[in-house]
Amino acid sequence: MTAQLELLSARDALGPDPIPDLAAADRIIVSSSGGKDSQVALDETVRLADAAGVRDRIVVLHCDLGVTPRGHTIEWPGTLDLARAQAEHYGLSFEVRRSAKWESLLHRIRARGRFPNLFNRYCTAEMKRNVSRKFITEQVAQLGITGRPARVVLCLGLRAAESRNRAAKPPIERDPASSGRRTITLWYPVLRWSTEEVWERIHATGVPYHWAYREGMSRLSCSLCPLASASDLTCAARLRPELAAEYAETERETGSPFRRDLTMAEIIERAGAAV
Template sequence: MDLPGLEPEVPDLTAYDWIIANISGGKDSLAMMYELARQARAANVMDRVVCVHADLGDAEWPGTRELAEEHAAFFGWRFEVVARNGSGLIDRIEERGMFPDASNRWCTSDFKRGPVRTLMTRLVRELLAANHRDQVRILNVMGLRADESPARRRLLAFVHDGARTCPCPDCRRRRTISDEAKRNKRPVPKKDKIRHGASNTLRHVDTWLPVHAWSTADVWSAVWASGARSHPAYAAGMPRLSCVFCVLASRPALVRAAQLQPDLAARYARVEKKTGHRFRNDLTMAEIIAEAAATPLRATPVACWQG
């Protein structure tokens, strides 16, 4: 495979004070947990793992939060739920007057990445209250896979989540280059730009994608081997357990979702009509609903998520 960051080495799990498993209730999330548990048991750090579920409210499939909690309990891990303060995702779309898209995925930053960082802050405070003296080291673990999209294919399987205030040598180097370029009114080379990650003076955060190189078949093998329950949306033919109506999903996946969740589809259509903003440039929710009504609900699974 021509993929970046696929060195076989697993990060030294003993080097981290906290290991945060981002769990969605979906198959990739569960496969990630299965692999993480295998590695954490070998390193004797199962007690350092904390699961976090970013609750998307009405935009999620019914039972998702409960299933995520069930998965955490299955592995014996602490479970935390985070959510954006204020309105839920669908109401936020209406407030903004626009849907997210591939180039402006504010849904991810506002409803997942940002809330998860609030958990990091709480976990750091827990250790500081217990007289932890050093910078808290956090490994942020996710179930993203290269096969899911071209953007995810370009991700590294292991990377430091650096930022301007992070005191590590690489972040200091980037800061120096950036400041010098700014003084001399020169652009900063892309490879040297300062990141806007989760690290800061109190916490050092690295990100690990343990199933990044796995195929869908690999994922399902791990799910079945785990013995944990998968969400019924898969049995209904959905290829992924993202938001019910994700703007990045394929047309067949969106049509199947509309057949399974017609009331939610109608709600999206009302938001679309009220805001005057299309669900997607090439596809309206009204078109999705119309195709869902005209298409027999089949037992065969939708073949792909994108495309």
């Protein structure tokens, strides 16, 4: 009996998640990081939008995290091109936006004097959430709807299995940034999917996925994310030693550790031992 229960996904146990009324949406924005979860969220959004006859209302948005002072991309090399290729596979418009204030996440970290952590995720707030909300403002202006708020659905590839905070989220919720000019519905189309289900869909579609997974990464965010697992960080430092060295230099200059329980110097040492 236990073995059978382990084979059940959250969707099997809880039933199908609700779906927003895509036919009523004026714009459907899919936030794409180029990672496996947003890749499958994009595929699922296209599938359901096709059923509603509104694929033409979808636009894919990639929030780029910039280039460090030494010229290294914060994101994994090839991420931007891959996210664009994934959007083009479905014939969708692809847009890239970056912070207007900070050249990169590392510039922001150096200015703040400390790295992000679970309770201070200014990386997500400033480099992604604020950027995507500004993009929504642009889209609403282009729509030119009068007499009612523009209806926007923002699709994010969050999964409950990734954290307790995500597990507590409903599949659909209203964005606090909604206003009299726009209503923003946050939709997590793969919230209850298991990792196995994600990979099954990716292989079924045949759409290219990021090379870092084949090199041992289990998740794909910024290359060196303080919230990543120690094993992923060790793998990332091995694959991107020059970026890791720049983070270690920032760590020394600011006097702030990369993570309270794990410094970048220690991560680099682990990566060297793993070679």
